[in-house]
Structures are given as structure tokens and as C-alpha cells.
Amino acid sequence: MSTTLSHTAFAASTSIPSAFTVYDNAFYSILGSAPKLEVILENNDFPFAHEASVYVPTTDELFMSSNRFTDPVTNESTIVISKVNVTANPVTSEILNSTVPMPNGGVNHDGGILWTGQGTLNTTGGLWQMSAQSPNKAEFIVGGFYGRQFNSLNDVVVANDGSFWFTDPIYGYIQGIRPKPKLPAQVYRYDPATKAVRVIADGFGRPNGLSFSPDEKTMYISDTAETIGDGTTDALLPATIYAFDVSTINGQPFLTNRRVFAMPGDGIPDGLKVDQHGNVYAGCGDGVYVWSSGGVLLGKILIEDGTSNFSFGKKGQMYILNENKVYRAQLNSTLRSTLWKN
Numbered sequence: 001m002s003t004t005l006s007h008t009a010f011a012a013s014t015s016i017p018s019a020f021t022v023y024d025n026a027f028y029s030i031l032g033s034a035p036k037l038e039v040i041l042e043n044n045d046f047p048f049a050h051e052a053s054v055y056v057p058t059t060d061e062l063f064m065s066s067n068r069f070t071d072p073v074t075n076e077s078t079i080v081i082s083k084v085n086v087t088a089n090p091v092t093s094e095i096l097n098s099t100v101p102m103p104n105g106g107v108n109h110d111g112g113i114l115w116t117g118q119g120t121l122n123t124t125g126g127l128w129q130m131s132a133q134s135p136n137k138a139e140f141i142v143g144g145f146y147g148r149q150f151n152s153l154n155d156v157v158v159a160n161d162g163s164f165w166f167t168d169p170i171y172g173y174i175q176g177i178r179p180k181p182k183l184p185a186q187v188y189r190y191d192p193a194t195k196a197v198r199v200i201a202d203g204f205g206r207p208n209g210l211s212f213s214p215d216e217k218t219m220y221i222s223d224t225a226e227t228i229g230d231g232t233t234d235a236l237l238p239a240t241i242y243a244f245d246v247s248t249i250n251g252q253p254f255l256t257n258r259r260v261f262a263m264p265g266d267g268i269p270d271g272l273k274v275d276q277h278g279n280v281y282a283g284c285g286d287g288v289y290v291w292s293s294g295g296v297l298l299g300k301i302l303i304e305d306g307t308s309n310f311s312f313g314k315k316g317q318m319y320i321l322n323e324n325k326v327y328r329a330q331l332n333s334t335l336r337s338t339l340w341k342n
Helices: 008-013 027-031
Strands: 020-022 036-042 051-056 061-065 081-085 092-095 103-109 112-117 126-130 138-142 156-158 164-168 186-191 196-201 207-212 218-223 240-249 252-262 272-274 280-284 287-291 297-302 310-312 317-321 325-330
Touching: 020 027, 027 297, 051 112, 051 310, 051 317, 061 103, 103 126, 103 156, 112 156, 156 207, 164 207, 186 207, 196 252, 207 272, 207 280, 218 272, 252 280, 252 287, 272 310, 287 317
Parallel strands: 051 103
Antiparallel strands: 020 297, 036 325, 051 061, 061 081, 081 092, 103 112, 112 126, 126 138, 156 164, 164 186, 186 196, 207 218, 218 240, 240 252, 272 280, 280 287, 287 297, 310 317, 317 325
């Protein structure tokens, strides 16, 4: 699929702010008639706005996980979850008292948030379901593959059949927060009805973000192996989004026909999202990149120092995380998330 909105009128009438770079005329229909980018929240005390970026449309609240920082009380490396009220004036945030161990990615599920917990040296990571309502109780779902603990879960999506698909790189081990890996860096599918967990894809250096196309016939998975995890990078390793066909074989889903979908020019493609037209968005080294479903770079939303993740809000709004800042981009008001299943 491709963007179905007419971009001719937008191209003729829209004055594009410098925060938006157009590479293909189809990007005008994504930007809409009055694109805008603004900082709505800033906190320089710690990197509160790093990953997840889960927007809950029923409450207009945004949940996010921080980057690792040293807790001034315990003097230990930690990650916290923050809840941001994006409709408050001024925008407000609060740190939640969560039991998810070293949380990272998350997605809307069952009225709350399904989190990936990386785990610690002494605590199993895995998937956790957290209520979006105070006191935000979190329940453990699964933490390993038939006796072997997962490495350090990174991101997760929910399929229309209710299954959970998630990535499991070795970043936690490289960063010293997890024991030596007992599994390769892989992508998994978990069926909450049967509790069966399957390896659904391998052959990655650092599997990271993932997202389905709107019809769930395509799965996009990013490999961010270029970022080693210890503060170094290797430009000869993948910083690439791969596309797979979702095929049903013997009654079960398989990922087939692996192919390169896209690669950003700056940094790694971290968090992935797809809009209702099939355009693919990724958080990269200089902002949010947008590709058509055919892999053509349409444009960028430029963010100084880049972004790891972001989410769609209501009426074409996008919330972009930038470690110590949260940005709000106003795009075409008809754009919507494909993640709000319930």
C-alpha cells in the first residue's frame, strides 16, 4: 500500500518548516497543510524519554521508559517508567513505581501496556502486562524459552490473533546488567492462549524494533548491530530494516522471503511504527525517517541528536522521545496508529 491522500495541493500550499525534510512528494500528504514540531516536556535531571513511547488514547497519557542512569539513592544502574499527561498545560510527568525489571519497549494491549523487561543480573526479564491505571500493577507473563532465560527483551508488538511478537538482543549482557546469554539474538512469538513460545526469526546481530504492516502480511524487523551496546559502533555491521512475508504453513505463521527494506543515512533504525497507509517510520540518528511500503525514503522529521522511539497520538500528532526531551509533531490529522487494537 501507499499513501492514498493527494499530495499535489499540499505541495503547492504548504510552507514546510526546517524541521521537516522532503525527499519525495508523497511526504507532503503525510505532513498535511500545517506541519509543526515543538518541545512539550524537558527534564535534564535524567534521560527519562528513551524508549517505548506508548500513547493511551482513552486517557491522553504517554508511557515511556528511561535510558539507564545511576539512581542517586541506591547508586545502582536503573531504568524507570514515566507517565506523561500530554493534554495538561503545562505538560506534566510522574515516575511510576513499577516492578518491571529494566523496562524497554512497550505496546498497547488489553487496555494497558505490554512491556519488555530486560531483567537484571539476578532477576529474569521477559514480558509484563501493566495496568494503565494507578497503581499500575504489572503481572509477569513469560521469561524464557523452555528452561533458558531470554537475554534482554527489547521491543514487542501484538498481532490480531492475540499473539505477542518480540525481539531479544544481547544488549543487556554487553551493558553489564544481564548474565552471559544462553540464547542467540532472535525474534519470538508467544501465544498467551496456549503459552507456546516459538523462535520466529534468527540471523540478527541485534534484533530491535518490529512492526506489522496494516494487513499483517508483512513484518518489519530492524537489526541495530552497528551499535554494539558498549558505547562503540561498527559501520560495517547492519543498521538495517528487514521485511518478511508472514506466511501460514501447516496452520502456523512463519516469516518467509527475508529482504532488505531500508537503511537510514544516520544512526540505527531503532523503534518502528507503521501508519494506516503502510508507510514505515523509524527512530534514527537524526530524527524520524519515513519510507513508503516500497522502501522509498519519503522524508524526515529532524530531531537534534536523534530519537530511539516515538508514537502516534490523536489527529495526526506524533510524540518523539529525545532522552531529556519529548517533542510533539503535528502531521496530517488523518494519520493514525495501527497499534490501538483495544
